[in-house]
Amino acid sequence: MTAPKIFIYNTLTREKEEFVPIQPNHLGLYVCGPTVYGEAHLGHARPAITFDLVVRFFRHLGYKVRYVRNITDVGHLVDENAGEGEDRIAKKARIEELEPMEVVHKYTESYQHFMRALNVMSPSIEPRASGHIIEQQEMVRQILKNGYAYESNGSIYFDVLKYNQKYNYGKLSGRNLEDLLENTRALDGQSEKHNSFDFALWKKASPEHIMRWPSEWSEGFPGWHMECSAMSMRYLGQTFDIHGGGMDLVFPHHEAEIAQSTAANGHEAVHYWMHNNMITINGQKMGKSLGNYINLSELFSGNHKLLEQAYSPMTIRFFILMAHYRGTLDFSNEALQAAEKGLDRLMKAMQSLDKIKISEASTIEIKPLSDKCYQALADDFNSPILIAALFEAVSMVNNLVAGNEKITSANLQELKTLFNDFVLEILGLLPDGKSETDGNNLSSQLIDLLLNMRMEAKRNKDWATSDKIRSQLTAMGVEIKDTKDGFEWEMR
RNA sequence: GGUCUCGUGGCCGAGUGGCUAGGCAUCGGUCUGCAAAACCGGGUACAGCGGUUCGAAUCCGCUCGAGACCUCCA
Numbered sequence: 069m070t071a072p073k074i075f076i077y078n079t080l081t082r083e084k085e086e087f088v089p090i091q092p093n094h095l096g097l098y099v100c101g102p103t104v105y106g107e108a109h110l111g112h113a114r115p116a117i118t119f120d121l122v123v124r125f126f127r128h129l130g131y132k133v134r135y136v137r138n139i140t141d142v143g144h145l146v147d148e149n150a151g152e153g154e155d156r157i158a159k160k161a162r163i164e165e166l167e168p169m170e171v172v173h174k175y176t177e178s179y180q181h182f183m184r185a186l187n188v189m190s191p192s193i194e195p196r197a198s199g200h201i202i203e204q205q206e207m208v209r210q211i212l213k214n215g216y217a218y219e220s221n222g223s224i225y226f227d228v229l230k231y232n233q234k235y236n237y238g239k240l241s242g243r244n245l246e247d248l249l250e251n252t253r254a255l256d257g258q259s260e261k262h263n264s265f266d267f268a269l270w271k272k273a274s275p276e277h278i279m280r281w282p283s284e285w286s287e288g289f290p291g292w293h294m295e296c297s298a299m300s301m302r303y304l305g306q307t308f309d310i311h312g313g314g315m316d317l318v319f320p321h322h323e324a325e326i327a328q329s330t331a332a333n334g335h336e337a338v339h340y341w342m343h344n345n346m347i348t349i350n351g352q353k354m355g356k357s358l359g360n361y362i363n364l365s366e367l368f369s370g371n372h373k374l375l376e377q378a379y380s381p382m383t384i385r386f387f388i389l390m391a392h393y394r395g396t397l398d399f400s401n402e403a404l405q406a407a408e409k410g411l412d413r414l415m416k417a418m419q420s421l422d423k424i425k426i427s428e429a430s431t432i433e434i435k436p437l438s439d440k441c442y443q444a445l446a447d448d449f450n451s452p453i454l455i456a457a458l459f460e461a462v463s464m465v466n467n468l469v470a471g472n473e474k475i476t477s478a479n480l481q482e483l484k485t486l487f488n489d490f491v492l493e494i495l496g497l498l499p500d501g502k503s504e505t506d507g508n509n510l511s512s513q514l515i516d517l518l519l520n521m522r523m524e525a526k527r528n529k530d531w532a533t534s535d536k537i538r539s540q541l542t543a544m545g546v547e548i549k550d551t552k553d554g555f556e557w558e559m560r
Numbered sequence: 561g562g563u564c565u566c567g568u569g570g571c572c573g574a575g576u577g578g579c580u581a582g583g584c585a586u587c588g589g590u591c592u593g594c595a596a597a598a599c600c601g602g603g604u605a606c607a608g609c610g611g612u613u614c615g616a617a618u619c620c621g622c623u624c625g626a627g628a629c630c631u632c633c634a
Contacts, residue, residue, distance in 0.1 A: 102634070111634045118634095156632070238563095241629075247562050248630075292632080314634035319563095321632095344634075345565095351626065356633050390583070391573060396566080396627075403572045406584035413583085416597095452574050456582035463599090470591095470599055531593060538595080549597045556597085 071129045072446035076310070077394060079318060079341040080240055084448055087340065089309055095126045095133045096308035098300040098338075100317055101194070103140040104175035105160045108182040109361040110347055110384070110399065111314075111354050117385055117496075118344040118393040118449075119312050120188045124494045125445050136303050137191040138296060139179075141172040141198045142279055142289055158278055168278050172198075182364040185381040187496045193303050197295035201281045204290040204298040207332050208269045216331035220260040222272030222286030226327060228265050235330050240341060241319035267324055269294055293324035300337060301329070311338040315345050316355075344393045349374070351398065362399070376401040379408065382497055386411040389451040389495055410459075415499055417462040418487050420469050427474035432464055434482040441490050451495070458490060515546055519555050 074087040089095055099119045102112055123135050143155025154162075161168045180190075197204075208224055211217045216231050217224050228237050228245070238244050248265045268291035273280040280287045290298075300308060306329075313322065322341065329337040346353045354361045362372050370378030379387075387407035391397040437457055444453035461483065467473045475483070491497050518537055525533040538548055541557075549556045 100634075103632080109634090113634085115634050242563060243630075244563090315565095316629070316633060319629060346628075346634075348627080353628070353633090357631090358633090361633095387572090395573080398572075400572075402584080406572060408584095410583045420598095450574075452582070456574070459582055466598060472599070526593080529593075535594080542596090547596075550592070550595085551597085552591095 072442050074446045075448055076340050076342060077448045079343050080338075085340065087309075089131070090307060090339065093131050095123075095131045095310065096304040097123065097133060097135045097310045097312065098296070098304055098308060099135070099137045099191075099311070100296060100313035100321070101137045101139050102175075102179055103156065104172050104179060105143070105156045106175060106356065107363045107365060108175075108179045109354070109356070109363045110367060111356075111361060112179065112182075113186055113364060113384060114347055114388055114393075114397070115312065115314050115344045116183050116188045117186060117388045119342075120496060121389065121393075121445075121449055121451060121494070122310070122312070122342070123189060124496055125449065128489065128494050133192070134304065135189075135191040136193045136195065136300060138299055139172075139176055139194055139196045140292075140295065141169075141176070141196045142292075142295070143168065155277070155279070161278075169198075185364070185368070186385050187381070187498050189496070195299045195303065197290065197299070198279070200295065200299050200302065201290060203302050204294040205270070205283055207294060207298045207301070207328065208290070210332040211269060211328060214331055214334075216327075217269055218262065219285060220262075222288065223260055223268055224270040224285055224291075225261050225266040226269055226291075226324070226331070227262065228267070228327070229263055231327055231331055235327070237327055238323065240323050240326055243319065243323075267291060267293060267320065269328070293321055293328060296321070297325045297328040297332070297337070301333075306333050307335070307337055307339070309338075310340045310342055312342040312344070315343040316353075318343055342393075345396045347388075347399055348396050349399045354399065374401075377405075379404050383408040383411055386414075386495075386497060390455055392448075392450055392452055394448075411497065414458060414462055414491065415497070417465040418491060418499070420465050421480075421484055421487065424465070424468045424475060424480055425471075426477045426480060428476070429474060430476045430479045431473045432468075432475060432479070434479050434486060437461055437464075438482065438486050441486065445494070454490060454495070458487075461486060515541065515557060519548065519557060523555065 075084045076087045077084050097119065099115060102108070119135070119137075123133050126133050141157070143157035143159075157168045157171050160166075161171045164171065166174070176196075183190075208217065211226065212219075212224065215227075217226050231237055232245055238248070245265070249263075270283060270285055270288055271291055272286035272288045277289070279289050281289060300311065311322070311325075326336055326338070329335075346355075348354060349360050349362075352358065352360065362374065364381075364384070366372040366375065367379050367384060368381060370376075383404060387404055388397065390407055390410070437460060440457045441454050444450045444457060447453070464473065464483070468475055518541060522534045522537040525531075525537070541548060545559055546557050547559070
């Protein structure tokens, strides 16, 4: 397969653009990671899985990918305008009676644990804001030197007005300064900022603020947009291919990043901006600040008032991949259950591949289907289209097993490759460990024994006995499927 | 208030000018001692109104409805 042309929807231009890497066959990707002050929730899963798909697809196509996803472990103020507001990590530390760094450590590990459960590949580099204070300070210096920032009472602020004279502040989010001026409260007379839309590059720490580092301006901490600009530059260079994150970060976070990079380096850093949409619950965004979020641990255990049952990590993964990343995805038990069943059917078909008997000639073609799969992903990572194509393959497999279609050895190999590549490698769906039909342990041997006895009863037309075995095994959670010449079973 | 997005069959969710999306549910049939599984098939949707066009879910306008961002959030 020659590599297809990849088209990516670029938030900057609001158009799908052909992807042209800076270096052929290399991809530099930066994605905004979580602020680690709480349990990972369903919302965190979406960008992680979205960009996991991107990385997996590029790697499959032979790209060398450097994937940087940061951990934000420097607290941002709850209310920046209030100035003296408590930061989120410090607040959590106080509530849980922990050191801020204990909070950060705990939730970083938790996040990584849940991402592994979702089979999200670890990024190439997972840098922390607290470990890159020097890089951030250096970038602040550069911006100051270039005249796009000013000092005010020990803090450094980005001069948006000045920047906008030469560049365009608001180009990513489609805003202009006049609107911003009108729509921000003009009522903070003792603000250190020249204008309400200026943002902090370095913030002087109040006496009680715990996370603080020395600098020539003050003891303080970096402003909340600095880390991504500084760390992406450090690991991916002054320009790189793709920057991703949730749509809620477009403004102000990514807008500020563009301004910072441009002010420091004289040019923008990012070629393609990608943003995943939100997960909604009853049509409303699921978010920490709205208090309507569901933790991943709750999802996996079913322990939440909105959940009718537990959902496996792979069900969650499949659920997210069944929708295109740029659309909102509405949470409901019904939708999740549909995803669970669909995934089950997909995985069963994969297992059935080994049961297919080879023929001299094929009555089916694999190539068109395979092309469809590549085209789907090449068109802005359209995973729902890919999944639709994979269900065509499922139907193919089932028909082959049933003997309705025929396939040659070579074509069967193609079909197996298709499933392996797209289901396992690219979509990253793992066979669930739910059905332990390995036949090695005692209980599966006992089940086999009982079902063999049932077969015998059936041969003797002793329906009473055969149905009794079936109904009791079913009650124990063993699902029995009779086949032409025997039986299959699995644990429910 | 400003900027923007969206409204698809019972549910989820693709599609952007003419050609079956797909999944789940449901109904009918095949297979089966019965069932399950599997297979085959059915329903034929595009918020409303108007316009452009030979032709619109798809383009334009208006109306209604929902949501996002403008403060931290994935």
